[in-house]
Amino acid sequence: MDKIVAYESKDYSIGSRTFGPFQVPLKCTRAKLIASRENWPEKGREGKAPIIHVKIDLSLDGGKAWIDTYVGFTAYGGEVRKVDNTVSPASTVARALPEPDNPNRMIRGIFENAENLKSEISLELEYGNRI
């Protein structure tokens, strides 16, 4: 598994940021987009506007054409308690990547935050069949 840190862990003021494009390594079968929940304000709870949006686009032809929002997520602030009552360390979303033998695959992304927050935005790249 490879990890690509798009935005290091720090406080980010409200804004929109792009990252990439990155070339996707051969044989890579899955990409996981991760936003660490380090210090997210207690805003944007249910019924309110989300405070963070992260997505990636995918290209299969070296960046000529892009599949918009190949995968992405939005999240509210505060803590997310898991079933085991632990606090979720991150918001993630993962999706399989097609054409593992295609050398022209590329990824680019957008990181938007509606509130000041601390987070690390990264990509985890997996290889082989997970299931």
Add this chain to the structure above:
Amino acid sequence: MAIAFDASSSIEAESDASVEWAHTCTGSDLILVVSAGCYASTPPAVSGVTYNAAAMTSIWSVVDTDSGDFRSTGWYKTGPSTGANTISVTFASAPDVAICGAMSFTGVDQSTPIGTEDTAGGDSVEASIDLSSASGEVCVDGLMCQGCAGIAKGASQTLGWEEEDGGWCINGGQSYVAGAASVTMTWTIDNADWAYGGVPIKPAGGGETESLAASIAALSSVSATMHAELALGANIAGVSVVNAQMVRTRSLGAAVGAVSALTSSLGRKRPIAATINAVSSIVAAPGRRRPVAATISAVSSITASLRGIIKMAASIDAVSSITTALKRTRGLSAIINAVSSISGSVIAKRALQATVSAVSSVTADLSILGKIMLQATINAVSSVTSSLSRTRGLSAVINAVASISGSMIVKRAFQAAVNAVSAVSAAITRRRPLQAVIQAVSSIIASLSEYIATAFGELIDETSTITMLIDESSTITLSIDDDSTITKLIDEESPLNE
């Protein structure tokens, strides 16, 4: 149209309020079925699913009946936008784990796309649902479960997608299978909690078997209807045309009769004979009524237009015969006869005048003698024609002139002329016609005097028969005495008086 699998897509997420991913739809009569599942101590409801920003319709939502930690929801949209577009699943709150995916199919009924869904939830090694479906339909499902040992779709099912959150051993997937009256869809799991739902989707135009039968029935019906309509349409169109163009049989008979009459009266039989033949042919084949009607109309038109031509043709024929006859010495008589014939048969004076004009043009071919004689005759006839109003009188005059003309080639011409005039006098009681006749004869005599002096000078001498005939004791002289009617009508200057 049979349902066909188009594409699938899926994601797995943690601690997100909303997840989104791209899905590409291709084809027609599309349906997009989304399975959105989540895991949490209290699994949140799915508040909405959109595709390309268009809302999708909820099919099912079920929570497992054991721990109540898993929720499975199903959503569909007919006619989704083709191409790569974003599916967005929004949860009421961020679940621990969300596993979502989609399958799209083509050939789906767009008005009644789905049947009755079935859902189930439990804690066992197999998740199962039963769907009431039909041949031609396709049953789709969506599973959300805990399965650290993995999951496996039912053997008869085709995998759409499968996702696993390894950290939590949370699994989800979608599959599909051909429809039947009763369909059981299953997933084998790891003896854990699961929430499962499914629904049959219906093909465009009904099930495959039903669709074929329905299509055949529909086509047969349409075919029969079309035949009937075509036939009816043709009949209506044909009848309309026939009605519009046909005349009654009586008209046909009248037309044929008229043409026949023309044939018998016309000199030029060839064109009319052709018409008769055509009409006869048409009459012999009465099935073709439209041509008959058209022919009748044409023949009627010909008949109407030929009426004038007939008269003229008759006159021309007569003149032609005159022309031929004039080449002989006795042509004048023939001319007179012809003119007489024309006068008797043609009512309108214009026709007579035309004839006279035609005859006048003939004189160019005549000898001097012929010209003189013809001119005199024409003048006489013209004079008579313009003066007389009664046909009987004209006929009588013409007969008289004809008699004169016929006698002129002999030396007794003048005597004959006098006799003729006498005859006219006896025949015509009205003074005005008589005066006209006398003037005409006078004109003839005046015109002929030059000729007489030259061509007949030797004949009309003191010893001529004519002179002898017109002597003091002649009948004419005796008849035209001072008390006669003729004498009173002939003035002092009349040549006849001399």
